[in-house]
Amino acid sequence: MSSAISSEDTIGIPARPKRWHILVFLLPAFIVYSAVMILPLIETLRLSLFNTVDGQSTFVGLHNFQVLFGDERWAADFWRALKNNFIFFAIHMLVQNPLGIALAAMLSIPKLRLAAFYRTAIFMPTILSFVIVGFIWKLILSPIWGITPFFMDLVGLKAFFGPWLGKPGSALIAVSLISVWQNVGIPMMLIYAALLNIPDEVIEAAECDGITGWSQFWKIKLPLVLPAIGMVSILTFVGNFNAFDLIYTVQGALAGPDGSTDILGTLLYRTFFGFQLQLGDRSMGATIATVMFLIILAGVSLYLFGIQRRVRRYQF
Amino acid sequence: MSKARISPLRSSFVHLALAGYTVVALFPVVLTILNSLKDKNAIFRTPLQPPTAETFSLIGYTTVLKQGDFIGYFQNSLIVTVISIFFALLFGAMAAFALSEYRFRGNTLMGLYLAIGIMIPIRLGTVAILQGMVATGLVNTLTALILVYTAQGLPLAIFILSEFMRTVSDDLKNAGRIDGLSEYAIFFRLVLPLVRPAMATVAVFTMIPIWNDLWFPLILAPGEATKTVTLGSQVFIGQFVTNWNAVLAALSLAIFPVLILYVIFSRQLIRGITAGAVK
Numbered sequence: 001m002s003s004a005i006s007s008e009d010t011i012g013i014p015a016r017p018k019r020w021h022i023l024v025f026l027l028p029a030f031i032v033y034s035a036v037m038i039l040p041l042i043e044t045l046r047l048s049l050f051n052t053v054d055g056q057s058t059f060v061g062l063h064n065f066q067v068l069f070g071d072e073r074w075a076a077d078f079w080r081a082l083k084n085n086f087i088f089f090a091i092h093m094l095v096q097n098p099l100g101i102a103l104a105a106m107l108s109i110p111k112l113r114l115a116a117f118y119r120t121a122i123f124m125p126t127i128l129s130f131v132i133v134g135f136i137w138k139l140i141l142s143p144i145w146g147i148t149p150f151f152m153d154l155v156g157l158k159a160f161f162g163p164w165l166g167k168p169g170s171a172l173i174a175v176s177l178i179s180v181w182q183n184v185g186i187p188m189m190l191i192y193a194a195l196l197n198i199p200d201e202v203i204e205a206a207e208c209d210g211i212t213g214w215s216q217f218w219k220i221k222l223p224l225v226l227p228a229i230g231m232v233s234i235l236t237f238v239g240n241f242n243a244f245d246l247i248y249t250v251q252g253a254l255a256g257p258d259g260s261t262d263i264l265g266t267l268l269y270r271t272f273f274g275f276q277l278q279l280g281d282r283s284m285g286a287t288i289a290t291v292m293f294l295i296i297l298a299g300v301s302l303y304l305f306g307i308q309r310r311v312r313r314y315q316f
Numbered sequence: 317m318s319k320a321r322i323s324p325l326r327s328s329f330v331h332l333a334l335a336g337y338t339v340v341a342l343f344p345v346v347l348t349i350l351n352s353l354k355d356k357n358a359i360f361r362t363p364l365q366p367p368t369a370e371t372f373s374l375i376g377y378t379t380v381l382k383q384g385d386f387i388g389y390f391q392n393s394l395i396v397t398v399i400s401i402f403f404a405l406l407f408g409a410m411a412a413f414a415l416s417e418y419r420f421r422g423n424t425l426m427g428l429y430l431a432i433g434i435m436i437p438i439r440l441g442t443v444a445i446l447q448g449m450v451a452t453g454l455v456n457t458l459t460a461l462i463l464v465y466t467a468q469g470l471p472l473a474i475f476i477l478s479e480f481m482r483t484v485s486d487d488l489k490n491a492g493r494i495d496g497l498s499e500y501a502i503f504f505r506l507v508l509p510l511v512r513p514a515m516a517t518v519a520v521f522t523m524i525p526i527w528n529d530l531w532f533p534l535i536l537a538p539g540e541a542t543k544t545v546t547l548g549s550q551v552f553i554g555q556f557v558t559n560w561n562a563v564l565a566a567l568s569l570a571i572f573p574v575l576i577l578y579v580i581f582s583r584q585l586i587r588g589i590t591a592g593a594v595k
Contacts, residue, residue, distance in 0.1 A: 025413055026415075033467050037470075040445040041440060043441070121342055139563070189590055
């Protein structure tokens, strides 16, 4: 097919005029995208190999990475941010995505009344900015206002209330759960759509075989929406390893208390831009951005070449 | 489809669970808006009650509107969002048309190149973006933000729009060519009107992250004259941490426009995310 077309292209119309309009159509997007996105990305990767030596930008090879991974001033912060980022991601995978699947499964029950209302309401937090979400939850969890202790009192758990955002042991979990609250709408919607796309015949065939209810969900529906779950996971991964706004809003640039909520995004901001007594460092900023790029690239490649190809897709 | 598959008992469990989570999703926002309309005593004494005649007060709103230039912030956000969406849609549609309509060398490669940005976030290039903006004197201008957001919106716009443009009938375009329309006229007069629904979906998708972004306004345009609503409320609320009336009012002011747009466009948005599975 393709060879037939190309031979027709080359032999059938030998002297085709230059098709300038293709260039005109492509050029604006290509220029803006390359100039503002791709070139800066490449330049950032390049900068990570340079550092200022005696006031001059010098090629230092992988020295910046050695400093970031091993130097005592940098390594502790970096490894902590990396670890926190993985915990942040793990909480999303363990809470947000199962919750999203459960909500989607309930919403997709045929002829469920009020489904449109539930769907719209539950998705609402997703469209709010991190700033709004961060501050609202800061107020609600604040011991001064007392909303949370009041509710915990209602169910007799008041003794367990604590200033979660202010304690190093619980702050990261609390911030992650706020983020889950905000973003659960995305897995819910994507999996909901996948569930609605399962043809009725498949479900009816399952029912004829006596597979209903729970076992139908586990044995029929869940395997059929696995590609959607894979996509949700990679979206969560990219979003989490590039997160910044929520933690900056709730805990500030220092990602307190005591750096316990510091993730790669906030570390990049502080390093590159400087904060309070710390001066901004362009090379180290670029180095951290490069590490983030490599992590995201590794995740995306694993998804595209490892998971997405292996997940069995069913053609209906 | 119409068989009664679900027992009344299970159905009420499902409603209980969904309604419960709906309350969890809505409660914080409702609480904020309700309390922003009350006086300080009532905020702390009876936080869960709606404002009554006695406790009603707009003190927070008057403080906010007096102190911060919220109208200016809104204007900035609006300008940045509208212009970025316009260019992302226009350039994106043009590129999508080129990729889906013509066969030329490097077509697939160009498609892949333009798709990198779907997965790799533009934030990772911030160090060099700031450098470039400093070099061109664009720091603290809305132009810097518009450029960045246009680039950020392009990959997804191109991806979605080229899928839709493949569905436009070839016969129609060829009829246009026989009638002597130029390729540009075919694009602007025949194809663009036909993919309008897809353009609306892309616009809604592109809008939310631009309107809500904190990172680039913070780094590229933190000046008072160019603050967006997201950055403006972040800075403002940070200054007024102890004035609860002002904080709640500022939050409500930031929520209202988004909420109103959401109520109007939620169907469009949800249909876009679910790729038409939800009617």
